[in-house]
Amino acid sequence: MRLSATTPTTDPSTRRPVEAAIERHDLLATGGSDAHDETLGLAGPPADTVGAFRTRLRKAVR
Numbered sequence: 001m002r003l004s005a006t007t008p009t010t011d012p013s014t015r016r017p018v019e020a021a022i023e024r025h026d027l028l029a030t031g032g033s034d035a036h037d038e039t040l041g042l043a044g045p046p047a048d049t050v051g052a053f054r055t056r057l058r059k060a061v062r
Contacts, residue, residue: 028056 022029030053045053 028053028060 021027029049
């Protein structure tokens, strides 16, 4: 399942339950792979999100 819950345009009332479920079930949130412009590579997940993803991924593969 995919849900764009952490985009700047997503209503906080949508983000909060998704973020809580991720935390509660120890899920690994990932960034999207789609583009909304004509030029790729201009946007991506925030740096702190990437850092958290890398940390969780390292723990998962140990």
